[in-house]
Amino acid sequence: MIISGPTLTQPDRLDQLLAEGLARDPQGPALQDLHTSLSWQQLEERVERLMVAYGALPLQVGDRVASLMPNRLELVIHYLACLRLGLVITPLNYRYVVPEIDHALRVSGAVLLLYHQERLADLQATELAGSLPYGLIRFDDAPTEPSTDGELRFHDMISSSASSTAKATGVEVPELAPEAPAIIYFTSGSTAKPKGVTHSRRSYGATLASLAQAMEYAPGERLMVGCSLAHAAASMYGLAALSVGTTLVVATESDNHSLEAVLHHRQPNLLLMLPAPLMGLMHDRELNPADFAYVRLCISGGDKVPLQLQRDFEASVGFAIDECFGMSECGVATVSPPSGENRIGSVGRVCPGFECCIRDEEGRQLPVGAEGRLWLRSASVMTGYWDNPTATAETIVEGWLDTGDEMRLDDDGYLWFCGRRKQIIVHDGSNICPQDVEDALCEHSAVELAGAIGIHDLMHGENVRAYVTLKEGASVPTVPELISFSRERIGYKAPEEIVVLTEMPLNPSGKVDRVALKAMAAEAPAS
Secondary structure (H helix, E strand, O other): OOEEOOOOOOOOOHHHOOHHHHHHOOOOEEEEOOOOEEEHHHHHHHHHHHHHHHHOOOOOOOOEEEEEOOOOHHHHHHHHHHHHHOOEEEEOOOOOOHHHHHHHHHHHOOOEEEEEHHHHHHHHOOOOHHHOOOOEEEEOOOOOOOOOOOOEEHHHHHOHHHHHHHHHHOOOOOOOOOOOEEEEEEEOOOOOOOEEEEEEHHHHHHHHHHHHHHHOOOOOOEEEEOOOOOOHHHHHHHHHHHHOOOEEEEOOOOOHHHHHHHHHHHOOOEEEOOHHHHHHHHOOOOOOHHHHOOOOEEEEOOOOOOHHHHHHHHHHHOOOOEEEEEEOOOEEEEEOOOOOOOOOOOOEEEOOOEEEEEEOOOOOEOOOOOOEEEEEEEOOOOOEEOOOHHHHHHHEEOOEEEEEEEEEEOOOOOEEEEEEOOOOEEEOOEEEOHHHHHHHHHOOOOEEEEEEEEEEEOOOEEEEEEEEEEOOOOOOOOHHHHHHHHHHHHHHHOOOEEEEOOOOOEOOOOOEOHHHHHHHHHHOOOO
């Protein structure tokens, strides 16, 4: 049974994302953080300056431009300039460690990298960052004097002193084909290495248009993004908001005090946050519920929203969180309708322009109420994984995207998340591949085998638990030593807990049986 979302009527504004705000209220707020507010006109000017600077390098249509940045207003300016010039946005997870940075740069073939100065030591330790064709652009939170050593600095590129150059030079916007690539999101799959999810200008435009319509954004409202703009969800929600004249408010820090300050001073109407930081905010003793007075809608996803968080939020704010389901590969596919019924525990209904069906393992469509794998079809589905046609063919079959996630559909068209077919661990909204954890632990001289699984956690969605067996005769390491050892290699992906086994369960092919480990965890939680 195929279920269709509403007809997509929102226009695709990918080529003119700021046009609506500029036409309606050029001096009104477009982009804000706690301390800075840019009007639509000011934002437009900064985007044009950066376009001139990028054109002078000279970057060409189709060049991949990577970024390794925390949440900053300037990252949004960078995205907008790239979209207009036909440069391929390539955001890197800000939590990436050195090998992951190299992998993303290698796969994408990036020619330029915008980075925050606090990551300089990591970039110096990479193989590729120092040899990119157009080099690095440094971003400083507190820039001082202009660069005199030839180093590219972001603030120099968009400074007011560049205004005359931008006006004199003009900005020549190239003619861009709908099929041309627009953005590459790196995401973990069921293999050890992240793949580059590639959206064309057509698919990305459809993604933003569908989301703007589904969210019922209104001009003049304010959307606060409290999660990383390097991830698909936040960047998609944020750019979709700008496309219809909604102000984008960026939380540049994720601690409770900073989030509360932004809520208090910017008074957002819409809020996007991951479950873990939202739960932390709800449990902060200093939280003033009055700071949510202007919020009419709170969206959370990236993992199942815990029932306790729903209860705490509704008790404090007065209404429930709207859940959604999405993937880098297709954008936001389902959301609890803002002006409709919010069924607690459901990930909502199909978004505009999407079709969905539930299938069994043989690909047969299942009836309402049956649990099976969710398949999606939409103009917003990616064109494929960058330079990986084999993985693309496995995921997109006859125009349908296999999400790999178990769902069921109720009689009213609401979808209910039942579990992940892919054994990815989702911790604080970041995808962690079990094999990455296992490979890191197996580098230790005492470890023979390792298996990693996700353990449900109310705060973080899932925590990483690893099981290891040790080599006979090896010096026995302590659990804290093993955790520290893996953290040095894979950073935030390292396990929070490790269980030492005398024998590792293996599947018929001789590989670590993670399903058996899941069953073991359910029967005997770690002490």
